Amino acid sequence: MNQFIIDKYEIKFEILLVDGRKEIQITSDVIPYFRGYFIKKYPEFLLEEVLPEINKAVAGQSFDEDGGGVYHFLRIGETTSHFYTDEGDEFPIPTSDLKEILLSYIEWITENNLENNI
Numbered sequence: 001m002n003q004f005i006i007d008k009y010e011i012k013f014e015i016l017l018v019d020g021r022k023e024i025q026i027t028s029d030v031i032p033y034f035r036g037y038f039i040k041k042y043p044e045f046l047l048e049e050v051l052p053e054i055n056k057a058v059a060g061q062s063f064d065e066d067g068g069g070v071y072h073f074l075r076i077g078e079t080t081s082h083f084y085t086d087e088g089d090e091f092p093i094p095t096s097d098l099k100e101i102l103l104s105y106i107e108w109i110t111e112n113n114l115e116n117n118i
Contacts, residue, residue, distance in 0.1 A: 001107050002100040009093075011101065013108045015117070022117045026105065032091050033073055033083045042118055043106040054099045057081075074098075 005011075010029035015022050028034040049067065056063035057078050065076050075082045081098045084090040109115060 001104045005097055005100040006104055009097070009101065011104075013105065015112070015114070022114070024109075024114060024117050031083060031093065032089070033085055042115060043109050046102055046106055051099065051102060054081075054095060054102070057095055058099070 009031050011031075011034075012025075012027050012029075014025045014027075016025050017023075026034070053063045053067045054076055057076050060078060063076060067074065067076055073084055075084065076098070077095055079095055080092045081095045082090045082092050109118070
């Protein structure tokens with residue numbers, strides 16, 4: 001897990017007990033629009049569909065800006081990606097940091113055996 005990036009964006013990966021079952025909560029005190037369903041995708045899907053697009057972007061290759069349409073509030077860019085709202089508000093983030101956040105999430109889910117709680 002890239003603790004530097006997690007700390008930089010004040011990201012918290014938490015397991016909540018709701019009605020006797022585990023629920024995943026992911027928040028950031030720095031990135032607006034991050035709460036909720038941003039990362040609630042299976043690790044395999046992120047590894048197979050979204051991260052390859054981010055890798056292409058970073059490498060300067062042709063890529064899908066919306067990661068296959070998975071996130072309607074994320075636009076992937078070569079050097080800078082953006083979280084945005086329907087109202088037009090945006091939050092820029094280095095694409096390399098976005099990649100590290102996704103990799104950290106995948107690691108956390110896998111290490112804690114949380115695939116069934118997504």
